[in-house]
Amino acid sequence: MPALVNYRGDDDFYAGSTLCSRDSGFMFSFHSHDEIYCPSRKRARVSVPDMFGGRLCEYKKPSIDVLPDECLLEIFSRLPGGREKSAAACVSKHWLTLLSSVRSSEFCRIKAPNGPSDTMNLDKALNEDLDVECDGYLTRCVEGKKATDLRLSAIAVGTSSHGGLGKLSIRGSKSLRNVTNLGLSAIARGCPSLRVLSLWNLPYISDEGLFEIAKECHLLEKLDLCQCPLISDKGIVAIAESCPNLAAITIESCTKVGNESLQAIAKYCPKLQSIAVKDCPFVGDQGIASVISSGSTVLTKVKLQGLNITDYSVAVIGHYGKAITNLTLSGLQNVSQKGFWVMGNAQGLQVLSSLAITSCRGATDLSLEAMGKGCNNLKHLCLRKCCFVSDDGLVAFAKAAGSLESLLLEECNRITQNGILNSLSSSNSKLKSLSLVKCMGIKDISQESLTLSPCESLRSLSIRSCPGFGSRSLAMVGKLCPQLHHLDLSGLCGITDAGLLPLFECCQAGLAKVDLSECVNLTDEVIFSLARFHGKTLELLNLDGCRKVTDASLAALADSCPLLNDLDLSKCSISDFGVYALSCGVQQSLQILSLSGCSMISNKSMPALEKLGRTLVGLNLQHCNSISGSTIESLTENLWRCDILS
Structure with a gap:
């Protein structure tokens, strides 16, 4: 009382x-x-x-x-270190909000000097502390429900004393209003060392948030904006004007962004190395041309997708893209054959090494030949859904592009077996990798109709989901490509043992990686041949879905493949005996083993699996219904170094 x-x-x-x-x-x-x-x-x-x-x-x-915010801020600004700031931020949301509203530079990092010696070292200590904070060591990624203004405020307060935040990725959700300009502003004030910022699917972030980033984060080097509908030219212009170190920018599905943004980037960002623009309806020739023709000698990567640009932009790329090494053009419906033809004949893409074209009507036989002649150093070509490219264009391109090393054709249905084989047998071919995916025009032809010379340079061949590619074509490929190391025939339901056996016999260099998944007609005979001819070099084998492969194949692999480290036997007809045979084999480095869907494997395989587990780092036992839960638990306990899926 x-x-x-x-x-x-x-x-x-x-x-x-x-x-x-x-x-x-x-x-x-x-x-x-x-x-x-x-x-x-x-x-x-x-x-x-x-x-x-x-x-x-x-x-x-x-x-x-009871103290007003002004007094609290005075107290907070005098906290001696990051640990104390973090502790204060944990008291309440109000304190966290106040702390995140203070710029990092406004905190008093150094205690008051106690004497002459402290005074002499004050400036040096302060500068060292500032250097540590601006280094930007830390990386943070927040997604979904975890992406909130409160969490961003906590990141802004907590990272300043641990090297500074250098990279931040925010992936939001349209259904939740989690991140707004308040959270982004907190990051801007607390993280001046930020160099990489990615904003994905954030419908409530607007130009105001980018204004704060531009005001505080002058070290920004990479900006990635995807599905941010409220961001317009004003925000990106502010970034361009305030961040001279900007080297890479991606703008995707930002419906308010137009030519003004790209013009500002061209004007204020001399260090720009990479630009990608996708599905921005207001971006046109004026914006793209300004970036390409800005005279930048460091712009090496350009990616344009789903834009309303015309032949003019593509022609400008051909004339002024003298430093471009990687070019991706996709969904450019307003670009005609003339635009691609001019791009190739302009002779400006002399250092271009990688070209990818997808769903472009202007990609025809004539334009493809022009690009082959004009891009002397082109090493990688990818054509997807180019419905007007046929055998003539492919063969002409192969002859013109003497430096080509990698070719990928996907859903190019006018290209047939003749075009592929003639391209491979080109006299100046340096092709090392060929991939064919879902090319419906490829069908078996008679071997007598072609006279071809071998392609000694080809090391990797991938033919996936091409239903017309059968055993006769495969036997012909074997004779044409004797130096293969990697072979991927996944999804070829039409091939049989008769087609693969000659190919294995013709591969002189020794196959190291073989993918035969979903080749449902193959039997043990193919595995016997593979083990006999290539057992000493085989490192990876995928037999997922080959239901006619039995325990006999495992016995052959166990005896002949000492280098095998990745084996997928999912949904094969193997039993406990096959697992036992494999465990008694010569494998010294088997690391990945998949037995998913092998219903005949039971608890009896536990000793063999434990023996194999001495080297395994990954074991897939999903849908092995004959293996009990207790056996799985025992394996998990004994094979503690191995990641077991069950």
């Missing part, structure tokens, strides 16, 4: 008076003539009658929360 009576503070009051406060609250009657003020706080004041003075005395627990 004496403590209550003797309490003195700024909230003491007297009986009969009406209490007022700066904070909002409410009044209630204690006696007929006395009113007590109770502020709207979580902890209510406790009032009792004063038995000595005949007046009421109020007790209120002291709290720092």
Whole structure:
């Protein structure tokens, strides 16, 4: 009671008076003539009658929360280090919000000097601390429900004393309003060392957020914007004007972004090395041409997808893209054959090494030949869904592009077996890798109809999901490509043992990686041949879905393949005996083994699996219904170094 009576503070009051406060609250009657003020706080004041003075005395627990924000900010700015700031931020959301509203440069990082020696080293210590904070070592990624303004504020406060935030990726959700400009502003104020910023699927981030980034994060080097519908030219222009180190920018599905943004990037970003623009309806020739023709000698990567540009932009690329090494053009429906033809004949893409064209009507036989002649150093070509490219264009391109090393054709249905084989047998061919995916025009032809010379340079051949490619074509490829190391024939339901056996016999260099998944007609005979001819070099074998492969194949692999480290036997007809045979084999480095869907494997395979587990780092036992849960638990316990899927 004496403590209550003797309490003195700024909230003491007297009986009969009406209490007022700066904070909002409410009044209630204690006696007929006395009113007590109770502020709207979580902890209510406790009032009792004063038995000595005949007046009421109020007790209120002291709290720092009664201080105005200005005082709190003064206190926070004098916290000695990052640990103390983080501890203060954990007190309440209000404190966290206040701390995140302070710029990193406004905190007093160094304690006051105590003497002459401290004073002499003050500037040096401060500079060292600033250097540490601006290095930008840390990387943070927030996604989905975890992407909130509160979490971004915590990141802004917590990372400043641990090397500084250098890379931030935010992936939001359209259904949740988690991240707004408030969170991005907190990052801007607290993370001046930010160099990489990725904003994906954030419908409530607008130009205001980018204004704050531009104002504080002058070291920004990479900006990635995807599905941010409120961001317009104003925000990107601000970034371009304030971030001269910007080297890479990606703008995708930002419907308010137009030519003005690209013009500002061309004007203010001399270090730009990479630009990618996709599905931005207001970006046209004016914006693309300004970036390409800006005279930059460091712009090496250009990716344009789904834009309303015309032949003019593509022609500008051909004339001024002298430093471009990687070029991707996709979904450019307004670019005709003339545009691609000019791009090739302009002779400006002399250092271009990688070209990818997808769903472009202007990609024809004539334009493809022109690009082959004009791009002397082209090494990698990818054509997807180019429905007007036929055998003539492919063969002409192969003859013109003497440096070509890698060719990928996907859904190019006018290209046939003749075009592929003639391209491979070109006299100046340096092709090392060929991939054919879903090319419906490829069908078996008679071997006598072609006279071809071998392609000694080809090391990797991938033919996937081409239903017309059969055993006769495969036998012909074997004779044409004797130096293969990698072979991928996944999804070729039409091939049989008769087609693969001659190919294995013709491969002189020794196959290292073979993918035969979903080749449902293959039997053990193919595996016997593979083990006999290439067992000493084989490192990877995928037989997923080859239901005619049995335990006999495993016995052959166990005896002949010492280098095998990745084996997929999913949905094959193997049993406990096959697993046992494999465990007794010569494999010294088997690391990945998949037995998914092998219903004949049971608990009896546990000793063999434990023996194999000495080297395994990955084991897939999903859908092996004959293996009990207790066996899986025992394997998990014994093979603690191996990642087991069950």
